[in-house]
Amino acid sequence: MIGLVIFKLQHIFPQFILVYILLHVGSSSIPCLEPYCECSSQRKEATCTNLTFIPRLPDYVKNVYFKGNKFTNVTRHFMLNVTKTEIRHISLVDNSIEHFSRDTLYDLKWLRNFEISAEPKVYDLDVRSAFFKLKKDSITIVRFEDNNWKILPPDLFFGQTNITEASFSGNKAQRNAFVVFAPLQKLRLLNMSRNSLTTFDLQGQCTLKIADLSKNYIDEFQNFCCGTCNRYCCQSHGCKSKSPNLRVLDLGSNSLSILESSYFYCLPSLEILILNSNRFVSINDNAFVVLPSLQKLYIEKNQQITTIGPAAFNISTLRLLSLAYNNFRFDSKLNIHNFDPNSIFKYFLNLEVLNLGYNFLASDSDTSILIFKHLPNLITLNLENMRLNKLPSGIFSKMVSLESLNLQGNIIRYWPDGTFDKFINLKFLNLQKNQIQLLNKTSIKSEVLQRLLQFDLSNNPLMCTCDLMWFRNWIKKNNTSLLSNYPQGYKCAFPENLQDTLLEEYNPTEVIYREWVHASFVKRIEREGIKLCIHHRNFDVGVPISENVDKYMKESWKVVIIMSNDFAESEWCQWECECVQERRRHHGKDACVLIMLRTIDANHMTSSIKTLLQSTPYLRFKEGVGEEIFWQAIIDALRKPLSVPPMAI
Numbered sequence: 001m002i003g004l005v006i007f008k009l010q011h012i013f014p015q016f017i018l019v020y021i022l023l024h025v026g027s028s029s030i031p032c033l034e035p036y037c038e039c040s041s042q043r044k045e046a047t048c049t050n051l052t053f054i055p056r057l058p059d060y061v062k063n064v065y066f067k068g069n070k071f072t073n074v075t076r077h078f079m080l081n082v083t084k085t086e087i088r089h090i091s092l093v094d095n096s097i098e099h100f101s102r103d104t105l106y107d108l109k110w111l112r113n114f115e116i117s118a119e120p121k122v123y124d125l126d127v128r129s130a131f132f133k134l135k136k137d138s139i140t141i142v143r144f145e146d147n148n149w150k151i152l153p154p155d156l157f158f159g160q161t162n163i164t165e166a167s168f169s170g171n172k173a174q175r176n177a178f179v180v181f182a183p184l185q186k187l188r189l190l191n192m193s194r195n196s197l198t199t200f201d202l203q204g205q206c207t208l209k210i211a212d213l214s215k216n217y218i219d220e221f222q223n224f225c226c227g228t229c230n231r232y233c234c235q236s237h238g239c240k241s242k243s244p245n246l247r248v249l250d251l252g253s254n255s256l257s258i259l260e261s262s263y264f265y266c267l268p269s270l271e272i273l274i275l276n277s278n279r280f281v282s283i284n285d286n287a288f289v290v291l292p293s294l295q296k297l298y299i300e301k302n303q304q305i306t307t308i309g310p311a312a313f314n315i316s317t318l319r320l321l322s323l324a325y326n327n328f329r330f331d332s333k334l335n336i337h338n339f340d341p342n343s344i345f346k347y348f349l350n351l352e353v354l355n356l357g358y359n360f361l362a363s364d365s366d367t368s369i370l371i372f373k374h375l376p377n378l379i380t381l382n383l384e385n386m387r388l389n390k391l392p393s394g395i396f397s398k399m400v401s402l403e404s405l406n407l408q409g410n411i412i413r414y415w416p417d418g419t420f421d422k423f424i425n426l427k428f429l430n431l432q433k434n435q436i437q438l439l440n441k442t443s444i445k446s447e448v449l450q451r452l453l454q455f456d457l458s459n460n461p462l463m464c465t466c467d468l469m470w471f472r473n474w475i476k477k478n479n480t481s482l483l484s485n486y487p488q489g490y491k492c493a494f495p496e497n498l499q500d501t502l503l504e505e506y507n508p509t510e511v512i513y514r515e516w517v518h519a520s521f522v523k524r525i526e527r528e529g530i531k532l533c534i535h536h537r538n539f540d541v542g543v544p545i546s547e548n549v550d551k552y553m554k555e556s557w558k559v560v561i562i563m564s565n566d567f568a569e570s571e572w573c574q575w576e577c578e579c580v581q582e583r584r585r586h587h588g589k590d591a592c593v594l595i596m597l598r599t600i601d602a603n604h605m606t607s608s609i610k611t612l613l614q615s616t617p618y619l620r621f622k623e624g625v626g627e628e629i630f631w632q633a634i635i636d637a638l639r640k641p642l643s644v645p646p647m648a649i
Helices: 124-132 175-181 367-370 446-451 466-477 510-525 543-554 565-569 569-586 607-615 627-639
Strands: 002-007 019-024 036-042 044-046 064-065 089-093 113-117 141-143 165-167 189-191 210-212 248-250 273-274 296-298 320-321 352-357 380-382 404-406 428-430 454-456 491-492 559-563 592-596 618-620
Touching: 002 248, 141 248, 189 618, 510 559, 543 569, 559 569, 569 607, 592 607, 592 627, 618 627
Parallel strands: 044 064, 064 089, 089 113, 113 141, 141 165, 165 189, 189 210, 210 248, 248 273, 273 296, 296 320, 320 352, 352 380, 380 404, 404 428, 428 454, 559 592, 592 618
Antiparallel strands: 002 019, 036 044
């Protein structure tokens, strides 16, 4: 298409009219105004910042977001470029708008969603007047947030009866604010969070499904029932409820102090109730029994709660309950009767998720077993930071359906054997930040670990001794991706000389050698004038190990075998043991000195080791009382003469 643009340059050529002929292609080729705008043809949107004007945008743009611009005076003419395309969503956020003309939205024929937020200088009545100019029933979603509006114009939505979502979060609206929503007979979502409400009245919102009233100053509940069939009562429900379709109600971060069933009458469809961060001191019996559809209940961060009635949670439909961060003491041994462990969760026939994190749970078996015995269908249990110092025997015995268990941040050191054996469905186990030092095959059976999708034992003070060898071997044999925070979160805390050593770098055979053989045994024996053959010190470099062993056995006096599970598992040690057995047959049992440094488990006991132990006396090392007797016995055994030529040592 060819376009003519005519400019009268009277200040340069007053007697002429200058004509420019410009080649103009279709508007679809209009580029996005980079770097001020980011456009996406896939999402059909554009986001523009740091502008003083509204640019022309590509035709594919249907949703436009203006954030952080300098739009001082917004008028119908100012908006001209966005009226040339079928814009359906306009968002004006933090643009320093000082004046919003009443005819601003006049030409936006396709507009469906509109937002003015973080514009404290915009006058609410101007916005109302701008809405009057819009086509009736055109708007479906509105958002007026953080504008510091104290009063909402009662007729703000005059003629706009198709609005389904409205948000006035972050203003200063008070009690009379709800009258503005009365004409909205299709409203499904209402957000009035972060205002100055002290009470609320949903004014017969028959279609409302989600109401967010959090972060206000509400200190009393509003009755949801209708006394008579007035204009605020929903006729289709027998004139009983003002909001019969309400499914989500968020009253978190308010000033409510009492929980009683009378507050929740006439909410037959409510599924999610959020009561976090209020001022409750008790949860009374049957507080939620009048909510026949309730599935999720959140009562978190109410640290004033001291009492929970025995029938407080008398509601069988519940699937999720969160009582986290209340600092409540689940301890039946207190002098005060703050709760009944036998009945507190007995009504939960369908409960799948229970979050008790950041409270106090008694470690005695009687209390904990009673608390959890009624939860056979539980899938997720969170006991994070509950100051547990142990897991009582049988605490989880009834939870056969459990898939996720979070015990992070406690002070657990150990648990009875078999604690996790019945968890045939367990997939996520979190033991992070406890006081666990050892994990062996009796702590958690291999079958349980094999079923896990995620296991977290990080940030525990691991004791890197031979007793941890089972867990280290298990890690090596399995996919470490299921271990959270591995390897950085798995470090030795004991002994002192291994502190902060990564578990993956811990070699128990080398540790035994370094800690005891090298630091204790070698020094003590050589101090007595007995010369020892040490492989890293005396073996010939570049010569095969088998040849070195054979050579220095022939040149040495005796053989010392230091036995442990590591010794029993090593194929080289087994071969060396067979060599020693052969020499004992020729030179007698005194040719070998046996030391039992660590007891060998039955499953590591080979026939050759068993024969060796049955035919040869051995000395067992033990620190403390009797240690000097052990060392003297070793020295005497090494110095004891043989009736045959010298053998290995």
